[in-house]
Amino acid sequence: MSDTFNAIVFDNIDDVKKGRLTELTSADLPDEKVHVDVAYSTVNFKDGLAMFEHSPVQIPQTMPLIGGIDLSGTVTESADSNWQAGDRVLVNGYGLSERHDGGYAQKARINPDFIIRVPDAISLEQAMAIGTAGYTAMLCVLAIEDHGVKPEDGKVLVTGASGGVGTVAINLLSALGYEVVASSGRVAENGDFLKGLGASEIIERDELARDPKAMEAETWSAVIDCVGGNTLASAIAQTKYAGIVTMCGLTGGADFKSSVIPFILRGVKLAGIDSVMAPIEIRQRAWERLAEILDLNKLAETYSVEPLENVPDLAGKILQGQVKGRVVIDVNA
Ligand SMILES: NC(=O)c1ccc[n+]([C@@H]2O[C@H](COP(=O)([O-])OP(=O)(O)OC[C@H]3O[C@@H](n4cnc5c(N)ncnc54)[C@H](OP(=O)(O)O)[C@@H]3O)[C@@H](O)[C@H]2O)c1
Incomplete structure (x- = not known):
């Protein structure tokens, strides 16, 4: 053989x-x-x-x-x-x-x-449809839940929405009852797709990909940011009092310039998310929650x-x- x-x-x-x-x-x-x-x-x-x-x-x-x-x-x-x-x-x-x-x-x-x-509920194919991107989205959602943000606290922003982390994040957040706003550079092409996954509103990438003021109107109870750069800085400036920004990606740039003001006046938390070396207990928790929460019919889309x-x-x-x-x-x- x-x-x-x-x-x-x-x-x-x-x-x-x-x-x-x-x-x-x-x-x-x-x-x-x-x-x-x-x-x-x-x-x-x-x-x-x-x-x-x-x-x-x-x-x-x-x-x-x-x-x-x-x-x-x-x-x-x-x-x-x-x-x-x-x-x-x-x-x-x-x-x-x-x-x-x-x-x-x-x-x-x-x-x-x-x-x-x-997990029993997930096929080998679905496990890879989730993959590192989806498991990272789950780590972001766990950080948001652990920070105490509830659906009634207001809108959650997902940037880089059409990608792997973004699509699974929208699926998970909407299944948990959060109101999700998706930021995308492909609104015309993917707007209906993102709404089908559970986003209630779609905003253009350019609305965030600009130099922000130190603080802007309080808009997001929590953020899942896959983009970095000015998008991340804008998201921080718009996060509500005691909200959380989970930061996992760099598709829009590895550097960002922000201000201490949202952190010291609004108590905003910036949480870095790492999937690569996360300890096994955290991975197991993430995969168990994925099996419980993720809408597999939406994943198939x-x-x-x-x-x-x-x-x-x-x-x-x-x-x-x-x-x-x-x-x-x-x-x-
Ligand atoms: N921290 C970790 O452990 C971890 C784990 C997984 C992934 N990541 C990182 O998270 C990010 C997303 O990963 P992914 O696998 O979801 O990638 P992906 O499938 O390529 O999705 C990224 C999305 O970002 C947006 N985007 C692409 N180029 C952009 C640009 N120049 N400026 C602004 N937005 C842009 C696009 O969404 P729209 O077209 O809708 O705007 C794209 O679909 C990557 O940077 C990846 O390296 C980190």
Whole structure:
């Protein structure tokens, strides 16, 4: 029986980092305790950054390396007592595609400490339709709930609304009864889609992507910001007394200039959200809540399934803001 399988590998070719589709054998995989037949991976914004070296931080830190920050699949072999053959599992981040081989391959060998059990209510395909983007949206929603913001406190702003984090955030917030305002650069194209997910109002990206005053009218009880830059600064200036801004992304820029005023006069909290190295207990809590809250019918409207060979093309499109919702990669297609 052939031991070869397909993978997208980052390598230095003529001193330029490139991700390319290639064939590997099990001898190319690391010596980790849990062996997984990968079913699906995804294309996140970070996968685009990894593929094209646009990131403020270097993503693949060693090469050659299999790309893909997420995977879902089935355990085939395990030398760890927590995992058995047949278990349905997923991994988000934890250095996949940075320091460890990732999900763009038909086979993976994984450190058992990185693995989450896929909740019964969620299929392996849906797990990757959620992926790192959706799990990060859940981390933002948990931070908002833990801060004590309730639906009756007022509107919640989601920026970069048409993307992976944004679409899952709208789905989750509306399921919890929050009034969601979506900020998008593609209002004409995606306005109805975002309303279908549960946004009650859509605003143009440009309304926030400008130099704000130190404080502006109190508008948002909470914010989920995927964009950074002036959008984040404007969102902070418009957040209500004792509100919270959860900040997870940089599609509009890694730098931002703000004022201390909203923090010292309104007690606004700025909460950085990290999905990559979040401890396992936080991940488990996030995935359990995702299984409880997320509307899977709405999720089905937000993703397409693509073969492994399309990853480089999709990685380029996501960096250009041309992907709507989520892309699931069927590594066996
Ligand atoms: N902190 C973490 O652990 C973590 C985890 C996951 C993701 N992230 C980050 O969160 C961000 C979103 O990730 P994602 O996977 O959801 O990406 P995505 O699917 O590409 O969505 C990002 C959205 O941002 C908007 N956008 C794109 N280019 C923009 C620009 N130049 N200026 C303003 N808005 C722009 C677009 O929405 P509209 O067209 O609707 O405006 C786009 O759909 C990324 O920066 C990613 O790296 C961080």
